Amino acid sequence: QTNLITVVNQKGGVGKTTTVLNLATCLAATGKKVLIIDLDSQGNASTGLGVLPEDRKLSSYDLIITEEKLSNILKGTKVPNLFIVPANSDLASVDMDLGNTEQKALRLRRCLIKGLSETREFDYVFMDCPPALNLLTVNSLVTAKMVIIPLQTEFFALEGLSQLMVTIKEIRNTFNKELKILGVLLTMFDKRNNLSIQIEEDVRSTLSDLVFNTMIPRNVKLSEAPSYSLPGVIYDRKCLGSIAYQKLAAEFLKRERNT
Amino acid sequence: QTNLITVVNQKGGVGKTTTVLNLATCLAATGKKVLIIDLDSQGNASTGLGVLPEDRKLSSYDLIITEEKLSNILKGTKVPNLFIVPANSDLASVDMDLGNTEQKALRLRRCLIKGLSETREFDYVFMDCPPALNLLTVNSLVTAKMVIIPLQTEFFALEGLSQLMVTIKEIRNTFNKELKILGVLLTMFDKRNNLSIQIEEDVRSTLSDLVFNTMIPRNVKLSEAPSYSLPGVIYDRKCLGSIAYQKLAAEFLKRERNT
Numbered sequence A, B: 001q002t003n004l005i006t007v008v009n010q011k012g013g014v015g016k017t018t019t020v021l022n023l024a025t026c027l028a029a030t031g032k033k034v035l036i037i038d039l040d041s042q043g044n045a046s047t048g049l050g051v052l053p054e055d056r057k058l059s060s061y062d063l064i065i066t067e068e069k070l071s072n073i074l075k076g077t078k079v080p081n082l083f084i085v086p087a088n089s090d091l092a093s094v095d096m097d098l099g100n101t102e103q104k105a106l107r108l109r110r111c112l113i114k115g116l117s118e119t120r121e122f123d124y125v126f127m128d129c130p131p132a133l134n135l136l137t138v139n140s141l142v143t144a145k146m147v148i149i150p151l152q153t154e155f156f157a158l159e160g161l162s163q164l165m166v167t168i169k170e171i172r173n174t175f176n177k178e179l180k181i182l183g184v185l186l187t188m189f190d191k192r193n194n195l196s197i198q199i200e201e202d203v204r205s206t207l208s209d210l211v212f213n214t215m216i217p218r219n220v221k222l223s224e225a226p227s228y229s230l231p232g233v234i235y236d237r238k239c240l241g242s243i244a245y246q247k248l249a250a251e252f253l254k255r256e257r258n259t
């Protein structure tokens, strides 16, 4: 049974793509078959795995709009057991192209479920979302069984959290009764910075068990990795950022069983 | 004659809001009358100036959708000469609410120009955009005379730049012939980080004079300031981040005259 996970936060630059790349890679390294779906028209997840622009002719746009077969779109990556449905700038017009289509919020779920039944068995699908509560993000929340919410330990990042929780609740009450929050992940944590520490305390006291124990520290190696087309956990396995993502993978598996 | 400036980049978390808050505050400190328009449904610019949620009943949504008078919506701030049209979560439905309206891309320009003619004389209007090339961002590009593009000195941030430049060119060729790029601003620059240095070299060699000489360093005081509802240049005037924004204001005025 494939677990479908979406990584969402409309606040920009909080570590959604970095979390998808590193968590998916850690799970693939344990022998699980993992598929990433890049839903951001900038295609950062595709770039982070070295998918060249000319290899993105078929993309997540085609999965959703032209209903191309999943097996024709997905690509292998440098990481064993890890595959990706890449993104390109076509995605920017999804809102317009779906316009007034019936059930436009259900489109990705329908196409993905159909595609997964026709291709190899994937243990996990991770969806990387754009920084907006737009139709693509809604489609991913309708499709997913679980949600991970990366939360940068910065003041502005707290602002949109309640709006996101409201949206998740609305989708659970309408299109996707199964949708559960697997956890809120504190990212870019800097233990020398009082604000970071303050935000961690606030978030843990308000959200308690929803917050992953594992925090991802701010770590320059994680931001260097994409320039080598590698996830951080491969680019520099022993750096603090990579160790944190490996710990996160272990906690992810535990939470998955209990959720 | 009011100068209308929009601060745009669909990549998330690159310093759009921080640049609007600090640049607008520096110009207000020189005696210019400045208006910020918050176009992000998360309302970070409004929060950064201490506008409470209960004071956002009328917002940029009302300016664009219900065509409320600008003078009824704009609010004073703690900063002399600086006013703001706040944002709230209503903005998230603008795409839907404008739906198939005729000339939906021209809506903000029409309402803002009308509003500015009825209120006090503003020297500058700064628009803070959400991290997306959506209808709100397009409206701001149609409205503006000049664009500032904050560019984080990180690998992923380079990715969306060409898509943004294409969009700006398209808007210049259709709705807004006057639209000029005032400059690309390198943000969160860390001189100890090879990647930052590499990116600065790459960007200056490809974009040359388009890039501001002034760079904004990564500086924790800038990220602490919003938790005190103050722009960085007021929260800690002498920190490296604030000094950089003050230098940017001087360079802004020079570039404005030459553009």
Ligand SMILES: Nc1ncnc2c1ncn2[C@@H]1O[C@H](COP(=O)(O)OP(=O)(O)OP(=O)(O)O)[C@@H](O)[C@H]1O
Binding pocket: A011, A012, A013, A014, A015, A016, A017, A018, A019, A040, A044, A129, A130, A131, A187, A188, A189, A216, A217, A218, A219, A220, A222, A223, A224, A226, A241, B010, B011, B012, B013, B131, B154, B155, B156, B157
């Ligand atoms: N823990 C970390 N330490 C340092 N840098 C990080 C960390 N996580 C991510 N980054 C860097 O910060 C930037 C933002 O991260 P990322 O692109 O993953 O966020 P995002 O939420 O996917 O952004 P967007 O909202 O634009 O999709 C990137 O340049 C990335 O390399």
Ligand SMILES: Nc1ncnc2c1ncn2[C@@H]1O[C@H](COP(=O)(O)OP(=O)(O)OP(=O)(O)O)[C@@H](O)[C@H]1O
Binding pocket: A010, A011, A012, A013, A131, A154, A155, A156, A157, B011, B012, B013, B014, B015, B016, B017, B018, B019, B040, B044, B129, B130, B131, B187, B188, B189, B216, B217, B218, B219, B220, B222, B223, B224, B226, B241
């Ligand atoms: N030069 C800087 N040094 C350190 N932190 C910064 C700097 N500029 C901005 N920040 C912090 O980084 C985060 C992202 O900045 P900001 O919110 O201004 O970006 P944005 O582009 O407006 O994000 P979004 O795409 O979500 O609108 C914020 O928490 C902010 O306080």
Ligand SMILES: [Mg+2]
Binding pocket: A016, A017, A018, A040, A044, A128, A129, A130
């Ligand atoms: Mg991303």
Ligand SMILES: [Mg+2]
Binding pocket: B016, B017, B018, B040, B044, B128, B129, B130
């Ligand atoms: Mg912002």
